[in-house]
Amino acid sequence: MPTASVKEVESKPDSLPDPTDCAAAAINRSLSADQKIELLRTMFRIRRFEQISLKNYQASKIGGFLHLYIGQESVAVGTCSLMGEHDHVITAYRDHGHAIAVGMSMNECMAELYGKATGCSKGKGGSMHFFAPDKNFWGGHGIVAGQTPLGLGLAYALKYKGLKGCCLCYLGDGAVNQGVYHESLNLAGLWSLPVIYVIENNKYSMGTSLERSSAFRNCLAERADGYNITWDVVNGEDLYEVRAKTWIAMERAHKTCRPTVLEIDTYRYYGHSVADANSKKYRAEEEIEAYRTHHDPLRLWRKTLVAEGVLTEETAEQIDHEATHEANDAAKFADESPLPAESDITRDVYWEVDNDTESGRTGRHFFND
Amino acid sequence: MPQVTYRDALKAALAEEIERDENVVIMGEEVAEYNGAYKVTEGLWAKYGDRRVVDTPISEAGFIGMAVGASMLGIRPVVELMFWSFAYVAWDQIVNNAGCVRYMSGGLINVPIVIRGPANGGTNVGATHSHTPENALANVPGLKVVCPATAYDVKGLMKAAIRDNDPVMFMENTLLYSQPWEVPEGDYVVPIGVADVKREGTDLSFIAHGRAVITCLEAARVLEEEYNIRAEVVDLRSIRPLDEEAILRSVRKTHRAVVVEENKPFCGTASMIASIIQEKAFDDLDAPVRRVSAMDAPAIYSPKIEPLQLPTPARVVQTALSIC
Numbered sequence: 001m002p003t004a005s006v007k008e009v010e011s012k013p014d015s016l017p018d019p020t021d022c023a024a025a026a027i028n029r030s031l032s033a034d035q036k037i038e039l040l041r042t043m044f045r046i047r048r049f050e051q052i053s054l055k056n057y058q059a060s061k062i063g064g065f066l067h068l069y070i071g072q073e074s075v076a077v078g079t080c081s082l083m084g085e086h087d088h089v090i091t092a093y094r095d096h097g098h099a100i101a102v103g104m105s106m107n108e109c110m111a112e113l114y115g116k117a118t119g120c121s122k123g124k125g126g127s128m129h130f131f132a133p134d135k136n137f138w139g140g141h142g143i144v145a146g147q148t149p150l151g152l153g154l155a156y157a158l159k160y161k162g163l164k165g166c167c168l169c170y171l172g173d174g175a176v177n178q179g180v181y182h183e184s185l186n187l188a189g190l191w192s193l194p195v196i197y198v199i200e201n202n203k204y205s206m207g208t209s210l211e212r213s214s215a216f217r218n219c220l221a222e223r224a225d226g227y228n229i230t231w232d233v234v235n236g237e238d239l240y241e242v243r244a245k246t247w248i249a250m251e252r253a254h255k256t257c258r259p260t261v262l263e264i265d266t267y268r269y270y271g272h273s274v275a276d277a278n279s280k281k282y283r284a285e286e287e288i289e290a291y292r293t294h295h296d297p298l299r300l301w302r303k304t305l306v307a308e309g310v311l312t313e314e315t316a317e318q319i320d321h322e323a324t325h326e327a328n329d330a331a332k333f334a335d336e337s338p339l340p341a342e343s344d345i346t347r348d349v350y351w352e353v354d355n356d357t358e359s360g361r362t363g364r365h366f367f368n369d
Numbered sequence: 370m371p372q373v374t375y376r377d378a379l380k381a382a383l384a385e386e387i388e389r390d391e392n393v394v395i396m397g398e399e400v401a402e403y404n405g406a407y408k409v410t411e412g413l414w415a416k417y418g419d420r421r422v423v424d425t426p427i428s429e430a431g432f433i434g435m436a437v438g439a440s441m442l443g444i445r446p447v448v449e450l451m452f453w454s455f456a457y458v459a460w461d462q463i464v465n466n467a468g469c470v471r472y473m474s475g476g477l478i479n480v481p482i483v484i485r486g487p488a489n490g491g492t493n494v495g496a497t498h499s500h501t502p503e504n505a506l507a508n509v510p511g512l513k514v515v516c517p518a519t520a521y522d523v524k525g526l527m528k529a530a531i532r533d534n535d536p537v538m539f540m541e542n543t544l545l546y547s548q549p550w551e552v553p554e555g556d557y558v559v560p561i562g563v564a565d566v567k568r569e570g571t572d573l574s575f576i577a578h579g580r581a582v583i584t585c586l587e588a589a590r591v592l593e594e595e596y597n598i599r600a601e602v603v604d605l606r607s608i609r610p611l612d613e614e615a616i617l618r619s620v621r622k623t624h625r626a627v628v629v630e631e632n633k634p635f636c637g638t639a640s641m642i643a644s645i646i647q648e649k650a651f652d653d654l655d656a657p658v659r660r661v662s663a664m665d666a667p668a669i670y671s672p673k674i675e676p677l678q679l680p681t682p683a684r685v686v687q688t689a690l691s692i693c
Contacts, residue, residue, distance in 0.1 A: 090438075122475035131474035138441060139474065143465050149431050150466060153438020160394070160420075160444055180461070183431025190426065348476030349510050351534040359533055363562020363610030366510070367641075 025244035027082070033310035039081060039239060040305060040316070043073040043298045044323040046097045049106050052327035053096070053113055057274050061335065062113045064126050068270040069097035074297030075200050075264050076101040078242030079168055082250055083136065086158060086165025090138040090151045092172060093128035094200075094268075102137045104130065106330035116337035123340045124348060144205075145171060145178030148197065152184045155195035159257055166194040166253035168246075174205020174213060176220050185261070189227040194253035196246070197224075199263040200236070206272040207282045221263035229259050236266035237295045239304075267291040373552035375545045378520035379409050382527035383447065385556060387413070387421050390445060393531060396423040396432060397449030397486075406451045407487065407546055429455050433484065434462035437536075440482040441470070447531060453488035453540055454500040467536040468511040483530045485539035488516075489580060489631060490668040491679050492543055499668030501631050503578070504638045506538045507609040513537045514608040515561055518582035520550035522606055525559025533561060542580045562610035566619065570601030573689055574619040576642055577629040578605040581661075581680055585629050588685035598693050608638055616642060617650050624655040625692050629680050634662035656692035661685050 022028065031039075050068050057066045069076070072094075080089060080101035091098045099109055104120060112119030113127055120130050130140040138154060141147035151169025158165045175181055176199060188195050199220055205213050214220060221231035230252065234245045242264060249260035269288055271279025280288070305311035346368065352360030373381070386393050399406050401414035401424040414422040425432040429450065436446035450456055456463060467480050490499035507514040513535055517523040523541065530537035567582060568589050575585035582604040589600035603619045605612065620626045626646050628639035639660040646658050661680045669675050 088442075120475065121473055121477070124475050125473040129473040131477050133441070133474070133477050138438075138478070139470070141466070143461055146434070146461055146465055149434025149462060150438035150441070152431070153435040153440070153444075154442055155438075156435055157439040157442035157444045160392075160439070161442075180430040180434060183426075183428035184435070186426060186428065187431050187435060346510075348472050348474075350513075351471065351476075351479035351481075354476055355534075357534075359529070359561060362560050363607060364613045365562075365610045 022238065022241040022244035025240070025247070027243055027247040028240050036305055036310050037315070037319070039077055040298070040301055040311070041319050041323065042077045042101055043301065044320050045106065045326065046073045046076070046100045047298060048320070048323040048327040049100060049109065049330065050096055052324070052331050053110065054270075054274065056331055062127070063115060065093070066113070066127050066274040067094040067272065068268065068274070069094050071269040071291065071296070072200055072202060072236070072266045073097055074239045074242055074301065075198070075236050075266050078239045079198060079246045082243060082247055083168075084165065086163040087250065088136040088138060088154045088158070088165065088167045090147050090154060090167065091140065091170035092144065092147055092175065093140070093142045094172070095128065095130050095140040098170065099130040099132065099137060099140070102132065102135045104132050104135060104137065106326055107333045110327075110330035110334040111337050114334035114337065115339065116334055117340045117344070118333070118337040122344065122348065145175035145181045147171070148175065148178070148181045148184040151197070152188055152193055152195050155188070155193040156191075158194060164254050166196055166250055168196050168198055170198045170200055172205060173199060173201040173203065173210055173220060174208070176223065177214060185224060185227045185229060188259035189229045192257045193259055194257045195259045196249045196253060197259070197261045198246070199261065200266055201263050202266050202268045204268070204272065204283065207276065207278055209282065219263055221261045224261035229261055231261040231263070234262055234264040236264040237297045237300055239297065239301045267295065370551040370553055372549040373520050374547050374549050375520040375523050375541075376407070376409055376547065378524040378550075378552045379527055379541065380411065380413070382524040383410065384413060384416070386528060386531045387417050390531070392443060392445045393447060394421055394423060394444060395447050395449070396425055396436060398425055398427055398451050400424060400449050405449070407543055409546070410449065429459040430462050433459040434466060436482050437462060437466045437470070437480055440480045441478050445481050445531060447483045447485060450484060450486035452498050453486050453502055454498050456484070456502060457500070463506070463512070464509050468509040472511055479534050480536045481534045483527070483537045483539055485527070486541060487543040488540035489542040489544060490663060491675060493670055493672045493675055495670045496667035501540075501633070501663070503538070503540055503608050504632050504636060504641070507638065511536070513561055513610065514540065515606060516540045516579040516608060517606060518545065518579055518604055520548065520552050522559050522565070522604070524552060525557050526561065526606065528556070528558045529561050532558070537561065540579065545580055545583070559606065562607045562612055564606055564612035564615035565604045566601060566615070567604045568600070568602040570599040570623060572598045572623055573600045573625040573627065573693055574623045575600055575602045575627055575629055575685070576605065576616055576619070577602065578608060578638065579631060581629040581631050584680050584682055584685055587682040588689065591682060591686050592689055596690065598689065600689060613645060613649075616646065620646055620650045621653045624653055626654070627659045627661060627685065627688050627692070629661045629685055631663050631679050634660060634665050637662050659688050659692055661688050
């Protein structure tokens with residue numbers, strides 16, 4: 001009697017031990033005291049960088065949009081701290097945290113915000129478009145979910161070349177309703193591509209709450225079930241949990257090329273962007289205050305390290321002070337940096353033109369007077 | 370020299386580039402096991418296998434975006450769109466990602482991808498399957514656009530496109546796939562951005578791209594035989610980069626220009642060419658620059674009527690006579 005071929009179903013949530021055990025996960029046990037302190041330092045650097053950015057945005061030194069990451073630092077810092085040589089990162093427009101987490105300097109980031117030639121993108125990208133391919137960081141993308149197939153492509157290239165790596169592709173909770181994200185999930189599941197979609201669920205897609213924008217049973221990540229992709233939900237305020245659960249996904253990608261969807265619960269304290277004057281109207285001020293007071297990832301990690309005896313309050317203060325100092329120095333660097341020249345407007349459009357190849361010299365590429 | 374169809378010349382280019390460069394991957398809907406909706410990739414999967422020739426689900430935004438991402442890490446994807454009309458569901462990936470990522474990264478990234486497929490009307494498939502987006506995509510700095518008209522050009526230009534380090538939008542035509550032309554065996558490259566004079570003339574310049582070149586060659590024959598007017602036919606081959614010198618050289622010789630395209634007239638490719646001619650060769654002109662485009666409506670289905678919507682040799686001849 002013929003039997004229907006039944007596909008092995010793997011799309012169940014990872015069964016991790018109790019979150020309290022995440023600190024005991026091998027990937028966390030292997031952290032030295034210095035490494036733990038560095039994680040705190042990176043979170044401080046992101047926060048102070050953005051606060052100084054905000055100050056200078058309000059002083060009209062910075063144009064366009066400024067989407068602040070403050071409140072979400074543990075996500076970028078925890079996940080990016082796991083990156084090896086062949087692990088890559090791509091994200092959306094709220095990208096300052098990931099940029100600093102992968103090792104970009106405050107100077108190049110701040111100068112980019114200022115639209116200066118010394119910026120990471122020579123002043124051509126702005127806040128939403130930071131890039132550092134030398135650090136495996138592929139942006140910084142402005143269109144919601146537009147980066148989700150790009151991250152898949154990075155994973156495709158890794159697998160094609162036989163490299164043991166993966167792509168951490170970040171998106172917000174608003175991006176899960178874009179079609180191209182679902183196309184990407186289907187391809188990732190179908191072809192077994194080593195991509196990890198990290199949904200940074202900060203509860204609001206711009207000014208629309210999760211409940212008002214998404215249909216779901218229990219969480220957003222479980223939509224991955226339909227694509228036979230393993231998924232998990234992560235408490236973003238706990239750096240140990242972020243690292244432990246992300247590492248499980250990364251090992252899966254490294255060993256089997258299978259994708260994962262991680263939904264990391266987090267919260268942003270500021271608006272969708274600085275232009276979001278309603279940021280305190282679509283949610284209660286008490287809600288924001290409750291997160292700041294009880295769920296702030298930076299404060300919690302600091303408390304953990306003090307409790308573990310690897311950090312003193314004095315050292316924490318010093319790290320904070322150094323981060324603020326570095327951010328102020330970056331603002332000074334940006335302020336004093338030169339602007340791009342008018343002639344730079346038409347550079348970095350075509351590789352062949354920039355490299356003055358035969359192809360770049362053939363035919364008219366630009367149609368200015 | 371052997372006669373080879375446009376389709377087979379294209380296929381030969383793909384096969385030779387797969388063999389030349391380990392990073393070249395063909396992907397798209399039905400390109401592998403089905404052998405291609407229009408059989409351009411016939412036999413490639415059987416010969417080169419799953420790794421090099423990849424069937425995708427029907428997810429243009431997904432797989433084009435994926436190809437853009439893969440190209441950032443050094444893969445050289447050649448992505449088939451079954452019809453260029455389907456590009457509209459992948460517009461964000463093509464325009465924002467393929468087109469802008471180099472610029473927004475200050476030149477740190479490049480996207481060596483080719484997106485190819487037919488972009489034409491005239492096959493009674495209605496408006497949704499008959500778009501010609503060469504003008505719209507050439508409007509995006511960062512993208513390159515080529516529209517080959519002959520088998521020789523399609524092979525040489527495909528090789529140039531695959532070897533190019535920028536994103537190339539490669540627009541073919543289903544009505545040309547079966548047309549045979551002389552094509553030499555082996556490797557040759559037609560540079561992107563170089564036009565070709567397909568017929569010499571002295572009285573009038575036809576400037577055209579894609580299948581409109583073939584229409585112009587027929588119109589030029591009629592003009593010579595019936596009116597003793599010798600028309601030159603300049604095949605642009607590439608829209609962006611554009612061989613402006615070739616256009617101006619011809620117009621300065623003939624003093625009259627008709628720009629012919631299967632694009633729609635409003636902000637079409639021919640508008641741009643006409644503008645360049647009047648700006649740079651105004652004193653050489655003995656008559657206004659004229660345009661012949663597809664008639665300005667969505668593509669009609671009716672099989673007996675649709676050919677009239679596209680530029681016909683008769684319409685091109687009429688327009689030429691209006692300025693000669």
